[in-house]
Amino acid sequence: MGSDYDDNASFSDFSLGPEQLEAIESVLQEELIDSGVHSVMVIDMAGNIISQLDNGNCDHDLYSLAALASANFAAVDTMAKIVGEEEFSLLFHKGESENIHFSKVNAEFLLITIFGKDVTLGILRLKVAEAIQKINAIWE
Amino acid sequence: MAFVNMKSKEVQAKIVFYGPGRGGKTTNLEYIYGKFRERIKSEMVSIKTHGDRTLFFDFLPFDIGKIMGYDVKVQLYTVPGQVKYDATRKLVLKGVDGIVFVADSQVEQRKKNVLALKNLQDNLAAYKKSIFKVPLVLQYNKRDLNDVPLLPVEVMEKDLNSQLKVPSFEASAVTGHNVVPTLKKIISATMASLQNVLK
Numbered sequence: 001m002g003s004d005y006d007d008n009a010s011f012s013d014f015s016l017g018p019e020q021l022e023a024i025e026s027v028l029q030e031e032l033i034d035s036g037v038h039s040v041m042v043i044d045m046a047g048n049i050i051s052q053l054d055n056g057n058c059d060h061d062l063y064s065l066a067a068l069a070s071a072n073f074a075a076v077d078t079m080a081k082i083v084g085e086e087e088f089s090l091l092f093h094k095g096e097s098e099n100i101h102f103s104k105v106n107a108e109f110l111l112i113t114i115f116g117k118d119v120t121l122g123i124l125r126l127k128v129a130e131a132i133q134k135i136n137a138i139w140e
Numbered sequence: 141m142a143f144v145n146m147k148s149k150e151v152q153a154k155i156v157f158y159g160p161g162r163g164g165k166t167t168n169l170e171y172i173y174g175k176f177r178e179r180i181k182s183e184m185v186s187i188k189t190h191g192d193r194t195l196f197f198d199f200l201p202f203d204i205g206k207i208m209g210y211d212v213k214v215q216l217y218t219v220p221g222q223v224k225y226d227a228t229r230k231l232v233l234k235g236v237d238g239i240v241f242v243a244d245s246q247v248e249q250r251k252k253n254v255l256a257l258k259n260l261q262d263n264l265a266a267y268k269k270s271i272f273k274v275p276l277v278l279q280y281n282k283r284d285l286n287d288v289p290l291l292p293v294e295v296m297e298k299d300l301n302s303q304l305k306v307p308s309f310e311a312s313a314v315t316g317h318n319v320v321p322t323l324k325k326i327i328s329a330t331m332a333s334l335q336n337v338l339k
Contacts, residue, residue, distance in 0.1 A: 015144035015337055022147065046235020047215060048143035048152040061182040063201040067215060068185065071196060074231040 021051055023138045028053045031131040032113060035123065038098070039114040042105065042135070045070055050109065058114070069112045073102055092121065103128050105135055141235035142334050150211045151338065153330050154235055158260050159242035160252040161193070161221030164281040167313035168242060169198050169218055172323060175316065179203060194220040197232045207331055208338050214327060221256065230263045238275040238330030240322055242313070243300060245282045247289040250299065257300055275329035276306045279322045284312035 016024075024042060028051065032040045039054035041062065047070035052062060073091065080088045091102035101113045101124055111132060115124055142153040157165040166186070173184045180202060187196035200216040219229040241260065243253040261271040280296050291299075293310055301308055307325050311318035 015146055018147040021145065044141065044143060044235065046141050046143075046154050048141075048154070048235070050143060050145075063213070063215065064182055064185045064199060067197075067199045067201075067217070070234075071231060074234065075196075075228065078227060078231065 016050065020138055024051045024135055025053060027131050027134045027138070031127050031134065035127050036119045037113050037115045037124070037127075041066065041112050043070055043110050043112060044108055045074065045110065047071065060114070065112070069100075069102065070110065073104075073110055090125075101125075101128065103132060105132050106139070109135075111135070142237045142330075142337070144210070144334075144337050148211070149209060150213065151207075151334065152213050152215060153237040153334065154215045154217065155238040155240065155326055155330060156232060156236045157216070157218040157240045157242055158229075158233075158256070159221055159281075160244055160249060160256040161223070163221055163242045163244040163249070163253075163256075164313040165218040165221060165242045166194055166198050168240070168279070168281075168319055168322070169200050169216055171313055171316045171319045172202070172216065173200055175320065176202065193222065194218055195225070196220065196228050204327060208335075210338060212331070214330070223255075223259075226259070226263075229259075230266060233263050234267065236264075236267075236269075236274065237334070238277075238326045240277050240279055240326050241300070242279045242281050243296060245280050245290045245296065245310075246285065247291050250291055250295075253296070254299055272304065275326060275333050276304065277322055277326045277329065278304070278306060278308035279311045279318070280308065281311050281313050283310045284315050284317065 028040050033053055033055055039058040041052040042050040043066040044050060047067040049062060049066045076088060076091060093100045097116055099115055103111045105111050111128060113128060142151060144151050157168055159165055173180060182201055185199040189195050198218040202214045202216055204212050204214055217232050219232045241257060264271050264274060278301055280293060309318045309322045311322060313319055
């Protein structure tokens with residue numbers, strides 16, 4: 001074991017106040033759930049759930065979903081770097097009746113959206129972009 | 141990077157089981173899953189190859205109850221142990237709050253243990269974390285084997301723990317011996333490191 005280590009390396013534990021979380025939830029509600037999205041969550045890159053909302057008809061295993069989503073995003077991001085891209089801008093999985101869309105909020109957070117046939121990808125991307133802008137404004 | 145939700149009074153922390161391939165990381169999680177089945181609401185997630193080797197990670201969310209007024213959820217992960225999966229191993233380490241290093245007690249695995257620990261140190265360094273600072277527990281696994289030569293615990297301590305000086309356990313993930321004490325130790329070390337945030 002070498003001793004040439006940065007002893008000041010910080011462990012960036014963080015917390016958000018109730019007001020910030022409520023503000024994020026209302027953005028998710030107004031921009032996404034009210035637009036017909038089934039379920040939406042903000043997670044961190046380590047797979048922790050920061051905020052989560054759904055339309056009341058979803059019964060997914062959210063902790064597993066968050067762990068897999070962050071890992072999936074990290075894997076795709078690493079693949080992008082290997083082929084010389086900064087990042088892949090569209091991360092979207094299409095299913096028979098459910099689709100999943102991944103979007104980066106900032107360096108630490110991801111927005112995961114689950115939606116059905118009643119929302120088009122174009123509208124969803126527009127709404128997600130608006131939501132991200134508003135969420136980032138809350139953090140500033 | 142633990143997340144503290146002040147609104148729902150919930151803490152989520154990430155604990156990763158690290159170590160050489162075929163050392164028993166997944167078996168640790170499987171034992172925990174079986175033992176606490178009634179308290180674990182979701183299924184254990186495993187991303188593995190057809191040959192039953194961990195390809196990306198295993199994942200087990202574990203609700204451990206209230207600590208200092210917060211509902212504490214620990215997310216248990218394993219990494220793939222095989223050398224060739226270093227890229228995915230590194231990804232799993234992102235945001236880690238506590239680590240169990242599962243070492244293989246077999247004499248012939250001695251070098252692999254040391255290399256895996258060095259690999260852990262390097263991969264933590266990539267996230268600017270020091271192996272000397274992160275909550276860490278060592279587990280000397282497979283002590284139940286009696287048909288192959290095992291390393292004396294003193295030798296394993298000298299190989300792996302002479303500088304780290306962290307808690308260590310002799311264990312058998314297959315029989316469950318010392319699996320729960322290992323888990324309890326890393327949870328308490330992890331929570332202690334989060335105390336400043338919870339106050």
